[in-house]
Amino acid sequence: MVCKACEAKQRALPTTDPFKNKTSKLTGQSSKVRVADNKLLSKAKYTPYQKFEKCLTCKQTCHMPHHKYCQTCAYKRGICSMCGVAIADTSSYKQSVV
Numbered sequence: 001m002v003c004k005a006c007e008a009k010q011r012a013l014p015t016t017d018p019f020k021n022k023t024s025k026l027t028g029q030s031s032k033v034r035v036a037d038n039k040l041l042s043k044a045k046y047t048p049y050q051k052f053e054k055c056l057t058c059k060q061t062c063h064m065p066h067h068k069y070c071q072t073c074a075y076k077r078g079i080c081s082m083c084g085v086a087i088a089d090t091s092s093y094k095q096s097v098v
Contacts, residue, residue, distance in 0.1 A: 001074045006082040009066075056084075 078088035
């Protein structure tokens with residue numbers, strides 16, 4: 001579970017968005033996107049061998065980088081897994097993690 005503020009931080013694609021520079025193509029302005037740039041070799045690329053953070057409650061490895069809580073703990077408590085802000089009130093829920 002991720003809150004609205006953290007959802008914008010999470011959106012990253014290895015390729016460029018084809019609709020991002022659509023207006024510049026129609027007006028004839030030059031875009032600042034490099035044509036022969038390999039997006040998978042850039043600095044911000046996802047690296048599967050990096051150290052993921054541990055969950056603050058159960059000390060399990062988190063599923064994505066920059067997350068403070070694992071998906072199970074975030075679901076149980078109704079909090080954002082990145083920042084820990086309460087998203088849902090789970091006091092009257094009967095939850096079970098299958």
